[in-house]
Amino acid sequence: MLKEFTCIICPNGCGISADIEIKEGGDSLIRSIEGALCPRGEIYVKQELIDPRRNIATSVLVKGGILPLASVRLTKPIPKDRIFDAMEEIKKCCLKAPVTAGTVLVENILGYDADVIVTKSVPAGKLLK
Structure with a gap:
C-alpha cells in the first residue's frame, strides 16, 4: 500500500511516498520511502506510522x-x-x-x-x- 505524507519538520515540506505492508495485528512494515530531501523526512514518516505525535x-x-x-x-x-x-x-x-x-x-x-x-x-x- 502506498501512503503519501507531507513532511512538517522543516520548511521544505517534502512530499514523501511510503510503500508499506500492513501485517496481521496492525503492525506496518516499511518497504521503501521516497521523496525526502533530508534524513529528517524519513524519520518523520517512520514516526507517523509507528506513533504519531503533535505539539500544542x-x-x-x-x-x-x-x-x-x-x-x-x-x-x-x-x-x-x-x-x-x-x-x-x-x-x-x-x-x-x-x-x-x-x-x-x-x-x-x-x-x-x-x-x-x-x-x-x-x-x-x-x-x-
Whole structure:
C-alpha cells in the first residue's frame, strides 16, 4: 500500500511516498520511502506510522493582567490521539497576573514527559483596550 505524507519538520515540506505492508495485528512494515530531501523526512514518516505525535500551542485566561490571555505550549509532543484530552486539561487553567514566560503551568500533562509552559509574560495592571 502506498501512503503519501507531507513532511512538517522543516520548511521544505517534502512530499514523501511510503510503500508499506500492513501485517496481521496492525503492525506496518516499511518497504521503501521516497521523496525526502533530508534524513529528517524519513524519520518523520517512520514516526507517523509507528506513533504519531503533535505539539500544542494555545492560550489560557489571565486575571488581573494587562492582557486577557497568555500563550502556552507543550515542552514535547504528545501522542496525536491525546491532543483533545490535553486541551481539556489546559482549558481548566487560569493564571493570576503577573505571569512570567517560562513558568510551568501543568507538569507531566496526562502522565507524559511534557509540561505546559507559559510563553508570554503578562504584567499585572488594568486591561489594555
